Amino acid sequence: MxxxxxxxxxxxxxxxxxxxxxxxxxxxxxxxxxxxxxxxxxxxxxxxxxxxxxxxxxxxxxxxxxxxxxxxxxxxxxxxxxxxxxxxDVAVENLVALGRLPWRDRGADAVEAALTALALQELRKRPASRLSGGERARVLLARVLAGxxxxxxxxxxxxxxxxxxxxxxxxxxxxxxxxxxxxxxxxxxxxxxxxxxxxxxxxxxxxxxxxxxxxxxxAPDMIAQVWGIAARWLGDDGAKALVASEPSPARPPAP
Amino acid sequence: MNRAVLVFAVLLAALVPLSLLAGRVWINPFDVAGSGAANAALILAELRLPRAVLAIIVGAGLGAAGAAMQGYLRNPLADPGLFGIAPMAALGAVASFWLGAAIPPAWAAWSLPLLALTGAGTGMALLALIAGRTSSDAAGGAGGGIALFTLAGLMIASLAGALTALAITLAPNPFALSEIVMWLNGALTDRSWREVMIAAPLVVAGIAVLALAARSLDALTLGEEAARSMGLDPARLLWLLVIGVGLTVGAGVAVAGIIGFVGLVVPHLVRPLTDRLPSSLILPSALAGACLVLAADSIVRVLPLVTELRLGIALSLIGAPFFLWLLVKMRRGRL
Missing domain, CATH: 3.40.50.300 (P-loop containing nucleotide triphosphate hydrolases)
Structure with a gap:
């Protein structure tokens, strides 16, 4: 907890x-x-x-x-x-292995599991400078998972x-x-x-x-109160979209 | 043990005998019984061997300090000089020229290195004082702790530089003036086992302290907050850096004067041979720094000039073009 x-x-x-x-x-x-x-x-x-x-x-x-x-x-x-x-400019597998620093071990299994979970096995030798934004995000999350x-x-x-x-x-x-x-x-x-x-x-x-x-x-009330916009939810559960319209008169957005 | 350690250890092992043979008087290793053998033995034992050992020690310290500093600042252009310890040590050395005649003759030979070490120690104490204030900011999550600290180091450097310049302009006599200027352009000429005794234990201790920081430097690769989330203690790391860089650089300046660019250049020579994590660089950078200074010192000895080219000047002559090349390469993105 x-x-x-x-x-x-x-x-x-x-x-x-x-x-x-x-x-x-x-x-x-x-x-x-x-x-x-x-x-x-x-x-x-x-x-x-x-x-x-x-x-x-x-x-x-x-x-x-x-x-x-x-x-x-x-x-x-x-x-x-x-x-x-x-x-x-470190290779992916070495970046992910940094996640083991708190344990002071190599934790090869945990590193391997993290690489697998984020589908990074094929990128393991690739240096950081040659990763796309999405790959980079996956590598950094894999580092956390490796711990x-x-x-x-x-x-x-x-x-x-x-x-x-x-x-x-x-x-x-x-x-x-x-x-x-x-x-x-x-x-x-x-x-x-x-x-x-x-x-x-x-x-x-x-x-x-x-x-x-x-x-x-x-709920729309809460959104109006906190963000100062009138908004409503469209669509089904699990695939809802937020439609925001004019600023709510209740609370104009901060300048 | 990684590949870079092996490469530079082998290179160093090859350079040492070459460096012992090279000089104004070349030594023929096969002439063991000839007329020059006694002379050669004297040159080796009293001149070339201590000089080679000193080159290895000074170079190793600068290389390791450079690798650690670049890791700490997460910047490939960082240099051990950024903490201001080298200029403080130089200021201490300059003070010994100033004191000159006031120093009792028995102490004269020791005064320069000891005062230089005092200067380096003062620089470290100033940094520690600042560290106590900036690291608490970092622990508070305000960020900027490392940048703030480095700025403070630069201020110490420029203060020491200004005081050194002042000491030069107010030099008590032309003799002191030329000695100061000569000395500031680091060299290993006419050094003896005494300097080895002073520098060796301090540099070895300094490299050991920097090695303790290695894994923390790896954690910093992902930024300060990620590093702290992995258990990094920023205050401990800062102390290790100040002590490690202080010992290696301070001892180096105390026996050899200011030798620039080694700390900056060496990690770049080593990095392609490693996985590029800071922890993989410290030991090979020490070896590579030893190779670089030993090679440069052998070359300045052999160059057919009327007076020997100062080692500090020679290394800056190599270092500055390298730095420019580095900047051009960085613009292309990959370092």
Whole structure:
């Protein structure tokens, strides 16, 4: 169990996450959504133990993350940053093997399983500079999987991908969740959250304003309140599309 | 053990005997009983061997430090000089020329390296002071910790450089002036076993400290946040870097003066032979740095010039065109 308890985070002296409490479910996909600057990425960093809380705590199996040695924390929580940074022109299999760093072993089986899960076997010798955007995203996710974490925390993993690659990556997240791992993703695209997340956390200006099943947390009322747009959902369950129209008079978007 | 270690170890093993034979006086290895044999033995034991050992030590330190710095800054253009330790060591050495006559004769031979080491140590202490402040930012997730720290190192470098320039313009006498200027352009001329004794333990310790940082540098390949999520302790890594680079570069400057470009160039020679992860570069870069400095020092000895070309100048003459080539290559995308 990974849980935020009255969690408040500051970055650069500014409160970016304010009193968030949420228990995350293993074996499910949780999406964190909200407008730009709502504190989604900061909350994810906090959940990964990479920002120390100003108030409250993040608990992993009942222990505060700050009390867990970094390496032990890293074995339990895998974090995928938004920026797909690869500093050196390293071959795919060596990049994925970096995921074993928290374990200080070669973990050949885990690396092989991660390569297989993301269909990277044929690219294993390819250097990073010759990967496409979609391949790069898969390699970096495979790095996280190679660490066999109980929790996978990913910041906008789908943002740079075309539709087909988005769906393929989501399928990987789903199979992780089915295998019992907890998956937490920050998403910008509300339709992706609506269609694929088991639970959704809605953030607005650092506060948690809604949490629950996607259909409740992303109801048109909530979208109007948080994003300041009039919107409605079309289509069937699992394949819904969001249609947004004129700004809602209730709350004009911030200038 | 990777391929690069083997390649550069073999190269070094081939270079050492060549370097011992080469010089103003060439030594004939087959003339063991001839009239020149006694002289040759003296030249070997007292001049060429310590010089070769020193070239290996200084080069190894610079190579390893360069590989670690490039890994730490995730930048192929990084150089061990960026932390400002070499200019601080040079400033300490320049101070010894200034003190000149004030130093008791018994200490005279030791004053330069010891003051240079004091300078390097002061630089490391300043960096540590700054590190205490910037690494807490990094741990807070504010980012920019590494960039901020490097900027601080550059400021220390330019401060030390300015003070060195000041010392030159205010030199007490023309003799001191020419000694300072000569010394700043690093060289291994007329070095003895004393310098080897000073530098060897420090450089070896420094390389060992950098080797401890190797896996953390690998983690940084994926960026600071990903590295921390894999258990990297940024404060520990920063300390290892400051101590490791401080020892290798500080000791190198203390015995040989400023030798540029080795730390920058060597990791690029090594990288294509490895998997390109920083941890695979540190040991082979130490060996390759040793090869480069040993070869360059042998060449400056052999060149038919009236006065020996300074090693620091020679390496910069090789290094600058290489750097330009590197920039052109980088524009094409792959490094």
């Amino acid at each position: 990974l849980a935020a308890q009255n969690l408040s985070l500051d970055r650069g002296g500014v409160r970016v996450v304010d009193g968030v409490s949420a228990a995350l479910q293993p074996g499910a996909i949780t999406a964190i959504v909200g407008p730009n600057g709502a504190g989604k990425s900061s909350l994810l960093l906090g959940l990964a133990g990479l920002i120390d809380p100003v108030e409250g705590a993040v608990l992993l199996q009942g222990r505060a993350l700050g009390d867990i040695p970094p390496r032990e924390r890293a074995q339990a929580i895998g974090y995928l940053p938004q920026a797909p940074e690869i500093a050196w 066999e974490p109980r929790w996978i925390l990913a910041d906008e993993p789908l943002a740079a991908l075309d539709l087909a690659h988005q769906l393929r990556l989501i399928a990987h997240f789903k199979s992780c969740a089915q295998a019992g791992q907890g998956v937490v993703v920050v998403l910008h695209d509300l339709a992706l959250a609506m269609n694929h997340a088991d639970r959704v956390l809605v953030l607005d200006q650092g506060r948690l304003v809604a949490k629950g099943p996607a259909a409740d947390a992303l």
